[in-house]
Amino acid sequence: MIIACGLACSHRENPQATFEDTYKAFRHGDLKKSQEEASRECQRLHDSNPEWAWKFRILQAKSLLWRGMYEQALTLLNSPPSRPDDVDSVIGILTIEGVAHARLHQFQEAEGKLGQAEQICLVSSAATCGDVTLARGVLAVQRGQLGAAKQSFEQSLEFARSRSEGFLEATALLNLGLTALQQEHFDEAIDWTDAASKASTAMGAGNITQTALGNLGWAYYKLGDSERSLELSLKAEKRASEVGNVILQLSWITNAGYVYARLGDLGRAKQSYLKALDLATAINGREDIYNALRALALVSLDSGELEEARKYSDQAIAIARADNNRLDELYPLLVKGLIAARSNDTAGAERIFREVEQDPNANRSLTWRAQHALARLYESGGRSDDADREYRAALATFEAARSSLQRSDSKLPFSTNASRIYDDYVHFLVARGKTDDALRWADYSRARTLAEGLGLLAKVASSGPPPLKPQQIARQAGGTILFYWLGEKQSYLWAITPQKTSLFTLPAGPEIDAAVQRYRKALVGPQDILETASPDGTGLYQMLVAPAQPLLTKDTQVFVIPDGTLNSLNFETLLVPEPKLHYWIEDATIADASSLRLLAASHNSQHDSKTGPGKLLLIGDAVSPNADYAELPKADAEIENIEKHFAPAGREVLTRAQATAPAYLASAPEQFAYIHFVAHGTASRSSPLDSAVILSKASPEEDSFKLYARDIIQHPIHAELVTISTCYGAGARAYTGEGLVGLSWAFRRAGAHNVIGALWEVSDASTPRLMDQLYDELKKGRSPEAALRSAKLSLLHSEGVFRKPFYWAPFQLYTGT
Numbered sequence: 106m107i108i109a110c111g112l113a114c115s116h117r118e119n120p121q122a123t124f125e126d127t128y129k130a131f132r133h134g135d136l137k138k139s140q141e142e143a144s145r146e147c148q149r150l151h152d153s154n155p156e157w158a159w160k161f162r163i164l165q166a167k168s169l170l171w172r173g174m175y176e177q178a179l180t181l182l183n184s185p186p187s188r189p190d191d192v193d194s195v196i197g198i199l200t201i202e203g204v205a206h207a208r209l210h211q212f213q214e215a216e217g218k219l220g221q222a223e224q225i226c227l228v229s230s231a232a233t234c235g236d237v238t239l240a241r242g243v244l245a246v247q248r249g250q251l252g253a254a255k256q257s258f259e260q261s262l263e264f265a266r267s268r269s270e271g272f273l274e275a276t277a278l279l280n281l282g283l284t285a286l287q288q289e290h291f292d293e294a295i296d297w298t299d300a301a302s303k304a305s306t307a308m309g310a311g312n313i314t315q316t317a318l319g320n321l322g323w324a325y326y327k328l329g330d331s332e333r334s335l336e337l338s339l340k341a342e343k344r345a346s347e348v349g350n351v352i353l354q355l356s357w358i359t360n361a362g363y364v365y366a367r368l369g370d371l372g373r374a375k376q377s378y379l380k381a382l383d384l385a386t387a388i389n390g391r392e393d394i395y396n397a398l399r400a401l402a403l404v405s406l407d408s409g410e411l412e413e414a415r416k417y418s419d420q421a422i423a424i425a426r427a428d429n430n431r432l433d434e435l436y437p438l439l440v441k442g443l444i445a446a447r448s449n450d451t452a453g454a455e456r457i458f459r460e461v462e463q464d465p466n467a468n469r470s471l472t473w474r475a476q477h478a479l480a481r482l483y484e485s486g487g488r489s490d491d492a493d494r495e496y497r498a499a500l501a502t503f504e505a506a507r508s509s510l511q512r513s514d515s516k517l518p519f520s521t522n523a524s525r526i527y528d529d530y531v532h533f534l535v536a537r538g539k540t541d542d543a544l545r546w547a548d549y550s551r552a553r554t555l556a557e558g559l560g561l562l563a564k565v566a567s568s569g570p571p572p573l574k575p576q577q578i579a580r581q582a583g584g585t586i587l588f589y590w591l592g593e594k595q596s597y598l599w600a601i602t603p604q605k606t607s608l609f610t611l612p613a614g615p616e617i618d619a620a621v622q623r624y625r626k627a628l629v630g631p632q633d634i635l636e637t638a639s640p641d642g643t644g645l646y647q648m649l650v651a652p653a654q655p656l657l658t659k660d661t662q663v664f665v666i667p668d669g670t671l672n673s674l675n676f677e678t679l680l681v682p683e684p685k686l687h688y689w690i691e692d693a694t695i696a697d698a699s700s701l702r703l704l705a706a707s708h709n710s711q712h713d714s715k716t717g718p719g720k721l722l723l724i725g726d727a728v729s730p731n732a733d734y735a736e737l738p739k740a741d742a743e744i745e746n747i748e749k750h751f752a753p754a755g756r757e758v759l760t761r762a763q764a765t766a767p768a769y770l771a772s773a774p775e776q777f778a779y780i781h782f783v784a785h786g787t788a789s790r791s792s793p794l795d796s797a798v799i800l801s802k803a804s805p806e807e808d809s810f811k812l813y814a815r816d817i818i819q820h821p822i823h824a825e826l827v828t829i830s831t832c833y834g835a836g837a838r839a840y841t842g843e844g845l846v847g848l849s850w851a852f853r854r855a856g857a858h859n860v861i862g863a864l865w866e867v868s869d870a871s872t873p874r875l876m877d878q879l880y881d882e883l884k885k886g887r888s889p890e891a892a893l894r895s896a897k898l899s900l901l902h903s904e905g906v907f908r909k910p911f912y913w914a915p916f917q918l919y920t921g922t
Contacts, residue, residue, distance in 0.1 A: 120150060120157040127161070131168055132272060134312030137349035140168035159189040163197045171312060173352025173388045175205040196222050196233040200240045207244040210391040210428050215244050235264035235273045242280055246287070247392060249430035255284045275304040275313045279320070286324050289468050291519075292512050294324050315344045319357045326363055327470075329521030329841070333791050335364040355384040355393050359400055366404050375404045395424045395433060402440045411444050418444070431466040439475060446482050454482055470522070473502040477526050484533055496530040497569060499523075500546075507553070513818070514794060516554045520842040523550075527842075528592045535597065540608045544599050544701075545570050547590050550842045551666070552699035558818065558854045559922060561706050575601045578705040582921075584662030584694075587653060588701065591617055591669040600653035601701075609652035618670040620645055628678055628910050629865050635686065642680035646689060650679060662890070663693045664704060664921070672697075672844040675864060675917055677897070678910045688910070690897060696890040698921035699844060699853075707858060707921040719778025719825065721756040723748055727764040727784055727801040730810035734785045734799050739869045743783045743830065746877035750884050765803035766812035770820055778825045779883075780857075781876075786831025786848060787811075790838045793846040794818075798831060814851035826889045827857040828879075830872055834862035835917055853922040859889040860922075863915040871912040875900055890918050 123146055131139035143165035150158040162181065169178040182198055189195065199222035206215035219240055226234035242257030258280045265274035282297030298317050305313035322337030342357035362377030378400045385393035402417035418437040425433035442457030461467055462475040476499035483492035503523040510516050527550045534543035549570040579586050580603035588599040591614035598609040611617065624641035627634060634642055649671075650657075657663065665676050677690035689695070698704045726740035741760075748756055757777075759768050764784070774780060785799035797811035829848050836847020844850070849862030875896045882892035893916065900913040907913070 120146065120154060120160075124157070124160060124164070127164060129309075131164060131171075132308070132310050132312070134310070134315055134344075134348050134350070136168045136172045136312065140165050140172070143168060156189065156191070159185075159194055163194060163201070166198075166201050170201050170205055171352075172350050173208075173355075173390055173393075175208050176389055178202075178205050192225060192229050192231050193233050196225055196229075196231055196237060199225075200233065200236045203237075204240045204243050207240070207247045208392065209389060210247060210424075212244070212248060212428070215247075219244060232268060232270060235261050235268065235270060238264060239273065239277060239280065242284070246280075246284060248428065249432050251284055251288050255281065255288075258284060271304065271308045272310055272313075275301050275308070275310055278304060279313055279317055282317070283320055286320065286327065289327070289470060289506070290509075291324060291328055291515050292510055295321065295512070295515065298324065311344075312348070312350065315341055315348075315350075316353060319345070319353060319360065322357065323360050325518070326360060326367075327522075328515055328518050330518035331364045331367050331521070332838075333518075335361060336791065338364065351384055351388055352390060352393065355381040355390075355397070358384070359393075359396055362400055362404070366400075366407065371404055371408050375401065375408070378404060391424060391428070395421055398424070399433075399436050399440075402437050406440055406443055406447070409447075411447055414440060414444055431464065432468070435461050435464060435467055435471055439471065439478070442475070443478060446478065451482065451486060455479065458482065469502055469506040473499045473506070473523070473526070476502060477529070480526075480533075481529065484529075489537060492533065496526065496533060499526050500530065513554055513558070513815075514792065516557075517793070517840050517843055517846060520550065520553060520840065524841045525593075531590060531597070532592060532595060535608070540599075541573075541606070542569075543597075544575065544588065544606070544608075545573050547597075547599075548573060548588070548666075548701045551668075551701075552703055552843060554843055555699055555850065555854055555922070556703055559703075559706075559856065561703060573701050573705075575599070575606050575701060576603055578701055579603050582662070582664055582704055584664055585653070585657055586664045586666065586698075586701065586704070587650070588666040589649070589668045589671055591671065598649065598652060600656050602656050607653065607656065611648060611652075614669055617645075617648065620648070621670045621674050624678075625673060625865075628675075628914060630911075633909055634678065634680070635688065638686055639680060642678065643682050643686075645674070646679040646681055650676070650689065657693065659692060661693050663695045664698045665695060666698050666700060666704075667844065669839070669841075672839040673864060675910075675914045677894075678914045688901065690894060690901070694891050694894045696859075696918045696920045697844075699919070700921075704921035719755070720776060721748070721751045721779040721781065722759075722769075722772055722774060722777040723756060723781050723783070724759040724764050724769055724800070725781075725783025725830070726760040727799065727810070728761055730799065730802045737783070737785070737869055739873050740783045743873035743876055746873050747781055747783075747880050750880040762801050764800045766798075766800055766809065766816070767803045769800075769812055770816065774820055774822045774824070775856075777822070779828075780822070780824050780826075780852075781828045781830065783830050786829060786834050786863075788833035788835075788837035788847045793836055793838045794851070796836060796847040796851070798829070798848065814846075814848055817848070817851040818854040820855060822852070822856045824852075824857045826859045826861065826883070827852040828861040828876070829863070830867065830876060832863055832866040835864050835919075836862070849917075849919050853919060856922070858920070858922060860919045861889070861893060861916050862919065864917050865911075865915045867915050868912050871900060871907045874907075875913060875916070890920060893918050 127139050127142045143161040147158050147161040147165060166178045166181045178201060199218045203215045203218035222237045226237055238257055239261040242254045245254035245257060258277050262277035265277055278297055278301035282294050282301055285294035285297055298320050302314055302317040318337055319341030322334045322341060326334035338357045338360040342354055345353035358377050359381045362374040366374035378397050382397035385397055398417045398421040402414050402421060405414035405417060418440045421437035422434055439461050442454050445454035458475045458479045462472055476495050480492045480495035480499060483495060507519050531543045531547050579601045586601040590597040594613050596611035596614055598611055600607045620641050624645060627639050677695050679689045681687050681689050723744060726744055729736045748758055782798050787797050789795040794815040796814045800810050800812055803809040835849045836845035839845045849860045852860045878896035878899045879892050882895045897913040900907040
């Protein structure tokens with residue numbers, strides 16, 4: 106005890122050491138702790154060491170500022186009778202005051218404080234001058250001057266790097282990311298924010314790391330990735346609550362509310378917004394009060410509470426107008442237009458929508474939302490030509506925004522933002538008998554990222570996508586095409602043969618989705634679906650296939666272009682009730698395609714699937730990298746069953762320690778007609794391009810045993826068939842218009858003409874036998890889809906457990922790339 110007391114007393118007598126400890130707590134994000142410790146030391150040193158007392162007071166004020174307690178920070182700095190006269194302290198005080206006034210939207214006061222600090226920095230090289238430039242950017246953001254804000258943050262970043270000021274650098278990066286996000290420059294926002302996260306993590310700056318986490322959550326919401334956004338927002342909100350950061354807590358609560366609203370949980374969304382409003386009001390954070398009011402206006406509108414929506418909109422508009430922030434004014438103004446439309450004030454709604462659409466301050470998302478609202482308004486009023494024009498304008502604005510994205514991770518979820526516009530437009534066209542146009546636009550919304558990566562998507566003219574010639578595509582493909590569109594209120598099936606295109610009306614998307622989810626669970630369960638005569642198996646057949654049955658002949662080739670939850674359904678398993686209950690695979694050869702456009706391009710290309718096996722790359726039976734991935738006991742048997750179908754000169758086999766990710770990438774995979782993996786696989790839901798084939802470790806690096814989907818797409822191939830004999834090789838996450846994204850998608854994106862991937866966990870017992878039969882059929886010159894069907898039928902018609910779809914149905918063939 107004596108020793109401990111001696112150390113503690115010695116530490117307290119050294120304000121420098123205590124300050125460093127307190128500042129470390131601030132930097133790590135323990136803001137409440139740093140505030141309390143700084144307050145205690147400020148009081149203790151008030152009389153004995155006024156200079157150090159002020160340093161602790163400034164740190165206390167900075168902690169309050171970062172917690173969103175702006176008025177308290179100002180009160181604290183103005184309470185002593187005198188101020189310090191050293192340059193760093195003076196600049197620090199003025200900067201904190203400037204930011205606090207800016208966040209309270211007291212712009213004149215903020216301008217005065219920062220102006221004083223900038224005058225001092227003209228004749229001083231103090232390190233705190235970088236904070237002044239940063240603060241100038243914060244003020245610009247609050248005023249809605251995003252271009253000026255970006256310039257200030259870039260100057261602050263340059264200053265930080267020239268002085269090796271790591272914390273300032275991470276803060277500048279964070280603010281650059283936020284500014285880019287507000288400008289809807291999403292790729293840039295994610296890059297800046299990732300850089301801030303890495304920089305802050307390296308120095309243990311937890312507050313910046315957590316802020317970056319939440320900002321990414323908002324970025325993914327804006328990109329249309331609700332699942333990832335909610336995960337990040339809730340995680341960031343929990344951390345902010347733990348450390349007492351009110352400003353971040355309410356921001357992430359609001360973010361989560363937007364996700365709940367998008368998912369249809371309006372009650373939960375409203376609760377989130379009301380909680381955020383209470384927190385924002387408590388700290389008098391004008392920007393955060395505005396954000397909560399704007400969100401409450403929208404959720405009240407969606408809930409049909411028009412008077413509440415009008416009240417919240419008016420309050421948000423008042424704040425934006427008082428701040429002279431036109432962009433902030435446009436969001437609640439758009440809600441006012443929607444309220445007018447709901448109230449049958451057509452003229453008022455049209456005027457507001459036009460005002461938002463034509464305002465030079467409007468960003469692209471506001472513009473396409475206003476155009477979509479106009480289209481709906483004109484449609485409901487019977488102005489079909491005007492409605493058609495506005496639907497096309499809305500889609501053109503959206504597609505321009507999408508084309509500005511460069512990263513696949515950004516493009517994949519972004520189409521979700523236009524799903525309602527496409528759905529409404531398809532219904533609009535069908536209702537007016539323009540079924541060919543409806544199909545053309547529906548197909549245009551499909552597999553955009555995949556087609557762009559393959560160079561198959563030309564720029565669309567103002568008149569819309571070019572004609573499809575669907576019957577010609579069916580003729581070239583050699584079968585019947587079933588194209589599905591799952592709508593919120595109405596779904597459709599286009600059945601396309603070489604002779605004609607027929608349209609069938611299907612139930613609403615949610616009804617189909619529920620049946621698919623139930624049937625998927627049954628397929629991977631212990632029961633025999635055929636013996637139990639699953640009502641969902643027969644019901645889905647009657648719902649999805651039976652309308653087109655008169656167009657199908659026995660043993661016909663069928664190409665399914667699925668939508669939504671249908672991407673996770675193997676149509677081969679659907680139960681045909683007559684003449685005797687059986688699986689649809691016994692009547693047809695079925696393959697999945699991504700779009701008519703890609704199917705046409707595939708069958709116009711020069712590859713020929715009838716020439717028999719070419720050269721094979723066979724990789725697998727890897728050495729277990731860790732305890733998470735046990736070695737596959739039947740991997741060697743599967744490899745033997747496959748390689749025997751190829752002459753030694755026509756195959757390259759990489760097994761055990763040779764089966765590594767670098768070995769695949771270095772093998773010149775473009776030379777092989779067939780590529781086959783026998784390995785574990787992972788399917789990432791949150792980041793599908795992080796899905797990976799699990800191989801042997803190639804180096805001491807932690808993940809050197811993973812062949813990532815994002816690396817696969819960087820190495821072009823021309824394989825007739827890639828087979829991924831892994832669990833969930835087809836992926837675990839489906840994106841609007843894009844379908845399942847995972848390893849199968851990655852190999853198609855790399856250029857494979859056909860890919861076999863698994864929809865669920867595969868059996869190590871049955872797979873070697875199935876693959877042996879597959880390659881035996883390929884050797885006979887059969888197409889990949891016919892060969893796979895024959896292999897599956899061999900299991901289905903066998904005695905014993907392998908006849909269950911659990912063993913043969915996970916493998917899905919994707920064609921048309």
